[in-house]
Amino acid sequence: MSQRCQRVIHWFRKGLRLHDNPALIEACKDASELYPVFVLDPWFVTNANVGANRWRFLAQTLDDLDKKLQLLNLRLFVVRGNPETELEKLCKKWKITKLTYEVDTEPYAVARDERVGVTMDNLGVSVTTSISHTLYDVHRIVKINGGKAPLTYQSFQTAASRLGPPEQALSSPTVQDLQGCRTPISDTHNKEFGVPTLEDLGVCMTDLGPNLYPGGETEALERMERHLKKVNWICSFEKPKTEPNSLLPSTTVLSPYLKFGCLSSRLFYHKLVNVYKGKKHSQPPVSLMGQVLWREFYYTVAAVTPNFDKMKGNPVCKQIPWQENMDYLNAWKEGRTGYPFIDAVMIQLRREGWIHHLARHAVACFLTRGDLWISWEEGQKEFEKLLLDADWSLNAGNWMWLSASAFFHQYFRVYSPVAFGKKTDPNGDFIRNYIPALKKFPAKYIFEPWKAPTTMQQTAGCIIGKDYPKPIVDHDIVRQQNIQKMAAAYAKSKSSNPDTNKDNIKDLSSKSSKKRQPDDADNGPLKKKKKS
Structure with missing residues (x-):
């Protein structure tokens, strides 16, 4: 072991874990002297639109991280303020000689880290960064x-395959690794640097839903291992065949843990490889491994695309004349569309902070090209606020996909909000659980309660238009209108800039779009994409 002579800050941002954390290993x-630091950046409080459930997930994650660090005779130092300012203060106070952290490819993080780098250079502090939030160096x-x-x-798969498999995940540091090191x-540590409570964070406790998915590395690893034991399920997993409206999740719900870096994507990748070994199994893009690669795909595109989370100034995004309609938008947000x-x-989503991927497809299509013709940016903001796994790159990418603004261009394939x-869930148990007013409707009418006879509505104790809203739009009518609007927007986009998105335009089948297409109740974009 080299002589210990450095006073080091390891700056936790994402990567809120001990396993497979090369920047932390480098710090050790x-x-x-080693100071693990997390900075509560006020920019995220004011700009990132974080809801109560996600604040709770972060607080639980930081608490779990602090407990795990204590087992190594370390502690987590949580500070509030601008990262450049706070890190500069701490470096001077603790006479720091080295700073380590995990690379973040989001635009705000890239600009922030450049500023921090200048500050560290002025202080004479060396900086070491490591890539571990993604499988590969996306650049x-x-x-x-x-x-x-x-x-x-x-x-993406073709390019990534040339890099070979991702590096193996690293083990967590041990007490032996830290012999001769102290924090x-x-x-007064807990008062000065302790993990904040929800009250400290200004969270309105009445906004919290049930704590179904506790934050932290401990829960992440336990959840992963529980699913890995279901070998047959993992090998046969196909995303379009899972249930978007089952009362218990039909997928792993590991996405929040990957978003915060409680779970290493490289560890999960190689664990899946080991499960698949020697067995017949599903393939990307619909397999579990395919989902890990989708994450990497969006991270890669987002890292080099200007204005990736906006329509204007975004070179991969179709320019579509969406309408502004606050009544429609609020009805969608609050679950009052009548569907x-x-x-x-x-x-x-509002209650629990998580919804199935295919359920996201359905509500995103409904808000945008399917029914309400409202910009995907509005939906992206709501998901950013409410989802535990709200991830800048994936959130923007998926919203562009579902609105047929980028990546997916068969805009005539529309999700039916009924079928x-x-x-x-033919009996409508999911609906009965989340909309008690409809609980007594027979299965025949629960997906379309406005069609139920008035006497049946009276018997069920729910009059449509009074106790539960009528549909705010007629899907059969607006769907056809919106398909025509999309066709016009596509034609205008192609004529004004024929070279834009030429890699994607080939996916658009103009021959098919001329035929009347049924609602896409059976095939989500992932399944269709497999054929392209």
């Missing part, structure tokens, strides 16, 4: 792809 190598994938973002899943702790499947999903949910 030659530190005589290497871009370079392999000819210096441009791969705009299809297939082109000076004052008696029980859509409303139940939005109520689940799609009915397929996997």
Whole structure:
């Protein structure tokens, strides 16, 4: 072991874990004093639109991280304020010689880290960064792809395959790794640097839903291992065949843990490889491994695309003349559209902070090109606020996909707000759970309660238009209108800039779009994409 002579800050941002944390391992190598720091950046409080459930997840994650660090005779130092300012203060106070952290590719983080780098340089503090939030260095994938973002899943896979498998996940540091290293702790540590409570964070406790998915590395690893034991389920997993409206999740719900870095994507990747070994199993894009690669795909494109979370100034995004309609938008947000499947999903989102991927498809399509013709940016903001796993790159990418603004261009394939949910939950148990007013409706009418005879509504104790809203739009009518609007927007986009998104335009089948297309109740974009 090298002589310990460095006083080091390891700056936790994402990567809120001990396992597979190369920047933390680097900090441990030659530190005589090690200070694990998390900065509560006020920019996220004012700009990131964080809801109560996600604040709770973060607080639980930080608490779990602090407990795990204590087992290594370390503590977590939580500070509030501008990262450049706070890190500069701490470096001077603790006479720091080295700073380590995990690379973050989001635009705000890139600009922030450049400023921090200048500050550290002025202080004479060396900086070491490591890539571990993604499977690969996404900029290497871009370079392999000819210096441009791969705009299809297939082109991404081709580029990524040239890098070979991701590096193996690293083990957590041990007490032995830290022999000779200490973290000076004052008696006032908890008061000065303790993990904040929800009250400290200004969270309105009445906004909290049930704590179904506790935050932290401990829960992440336990949840992963529980699912890995279901070998047959993992090998046969196909995302379009899971149930978007089952009362218990039909997927792993590991996404919040990957978003915060409580779970390493590299560890999960290689664990899946080991489960698949020697067995027949499903393949990307619909397999569990396919879901990990979707995450990497969006991270790669987002890292090099200007204004990725906006329509204007975004070179991969179609320019579509969405309408502004606050009544429609608020009805969608609050679960008052009059379409029980859509409303139940939005109520689940607000209450629990998580909804199934295919349920996200349905409500996103409904808000945008399917029914309400409202910009995907509005939906993105609501998901950013309410989802535990709200991830900048994936959130923007998926909203563009579902609105047929980028990546997916078969805009004539529309999710039915009635048939799609009915397929996997014909009795409507999901609706009954989240919309008690409809609980007594028979299965025949629960997805379309406005069609129930008045006497039946009276018997069920729910008059449509009074106790539960009538549909705010007629899906059969607006769907056709919106398809025509999309066709016009596509034609205008193609004529004004024929080279834009040429990698994607080939996915659009103009021949098919001329035919009357049924609602896409059976095939989500992932399944369709597989054929492209």
